[in-house]
Amino acid sequence: MAEVEETLKRIQAHKGVIGTIVVNAEGIPIRTTLDSSTTVQYAGLLHQLTMKARSTVRDIDPQNDLTFLRIRSKKHEIMVAPDKEYLLIVIQNPSE
């Protein structure tokens, strides 16, 4: 429990990190550093996207699996680390 806290705190403390969200398999945000409405949006949308991405990877090669998903946009980068049950989402502003 404490390690989890420490990990999340460390992640949040990195340069450029705007927010961190932990989402479970049902799409419920367990832990978040952003405000509620943004969190809900990110959780719902990214969950679906991650599912789609994973299914794509597995369709092409069933032995393969999705390990990481990075979406780089004009303003920032959204990084999603998927797992069977949970999803760790971090929004970072990459160094310019």
Added chain:
Amino acid sequence: MEIVYVYTKKRSEFGRQCNFSDKPAELHVDILPDPSLTDNFIDRDPCDVAIQCTQEMSEHEVNTERFDCEPCGINHVEGGWPKDVNSQEMEQTIRYRKKVEKDENYVNTLMQLGSHMEHCIRQNNTIDIYQEYFEEEEIVEEMEGQPSAKTVNVFRDPNEVKRTATSLSWHPDGSCKLAVAYSSMEFQKVTKDMSYDSYIWDLENTNKPEMTLKPVSPLVCLEYNPKDSHILIGGSYNGQIAYWDTRKGSQPVEMSAVEHSHRDPVYKVIWLQSKTGTDSFSASTDGQVLWWDIRKMSEPTERLVLDPSKKGNLDNALGAFSLEFETTMPTKFMVGTEQGVVVSCNRKAKTPAEKIVCTYSGHYGPIYALQRNPFFPKNFLTVADWTARIWSEDIRDSSIMWTKYHMAYLSDGCWSPARPSVFFTVKMDGTLDIWDFLFKQNDPTLSLKVCDEALYSLRVQDNGRFLGCGSQLGTATLLEISSGLCTLQKNEKALATAMFERETKREKILEACHREMRLKERSRSEQSKEDEAKDGEAEESAEELVACAEREFYEVVEAEMKKRGKDDKKEKEKYERKLGKTVSNENIFMFTDYLNTSSQEF
């Protein structure tokens, strides 16, 4: 409350009462069957009756209720919560969350994911993976390999007796037509059956010319009017000028009067820039330059005699071989003469004496081509004898750049209209040279053997891509040059300007040096003359000078021949070794000639 209306009427007024009574049945009519009527009918035997032994079914239509679809977006609102947790209640959600966080699986997963994530975050922070490294650098277009030129089409003289293609002119709009003037330039070689015609060729059709021009005497030069693409003007062998309108047919529309024309073949005729678009001028080896208005060809509008002594004396005049006129400088024009001198003239001068502004000498033979650089009008190209020279208007004594002396006579040349540093020359051995002096100055960038006979004329089309050359046997060859030679390179103008300026400066410095030296010599010789006047040293007579010059000349020739002999011997030995037998001397000359020509072809 009901609304009632009551009215009364007497019984006697609405008819009698009905009285019904019973009566027993009565037979009114009885019709018995009449057997005689059966004669009107025939028994049908057999009778076809359809019977079916199936279930009886009935048809019935049914339509289901339509399912209404509507596309719409989803707005994610909190969801996914299990049934027992009310998402609105903060307490419940917090409790649920806390429960999840206590799950061991959660802890392990998150540790793993966290480390993975940290790696990526750190990556992002160290390096910007989408950094544009070469943003400002423009894509340098590489020249596609070697410069090359390839023959696209060949137009042969359809007549039996072949004449030389002495002049070519491109159609002013687009590149669909080429006018070629044919005449025999050899003195008195015109036979009776030699035709006088010149042709306009359509570039696609090499079998038959599109149009024939029938002059009175063979045409030596031919030009399309840049303003009106139907009008062509031609200078003929007998000195007359004629003009054609392609809409009106093969005969010239008008010819100049014989008395007032040139007395020698007209070597060049150029259209002038004027409001009416009908002015032109012509030059011939009789020493005159005449101006014509094609509306009135009976007499030239102006006449200039190229007399270097400026007296207008026709006997002294230099024969004109080529003309140059640049539309950006309408008052000046230049004439290249047979004597190897370029005369620069001013059109607007009042007296004929002032017309000739200055002369540039430096060539040893007639100047076959003279053209200003389309990008740098102050520099012009002359092609004569065995060299091509580039001159600057300011330097009168010598050219600023020149090519080496070739083995064959150069017969025509012109600048490329697309690139300021490229020009083309053709030689009497049938080769076409493309020079790019920003790339290489000693040798042509590309040397192509177009045909076996001599090439007499050359013309580049306005886009710089196609060029036509005319040969001695009347074959006009159309070549296409590679795009590297006809597209303007980066900085080319600046580099060419720099080169021209450098060469001009060099010549100026040399000129200044020479002048100084001459001054010194003169002052020294004057002094020495005073000192040695008593000695009576006779000046060298003219004959002695001539004899001296002859001696020197023969010495040089013999030295060259000896060198050639040594080379020939070496070649002979090599050849013998190859063949394994001795070779006679005649074979050597043929062999060395072959070697010489093959070394010229790139």
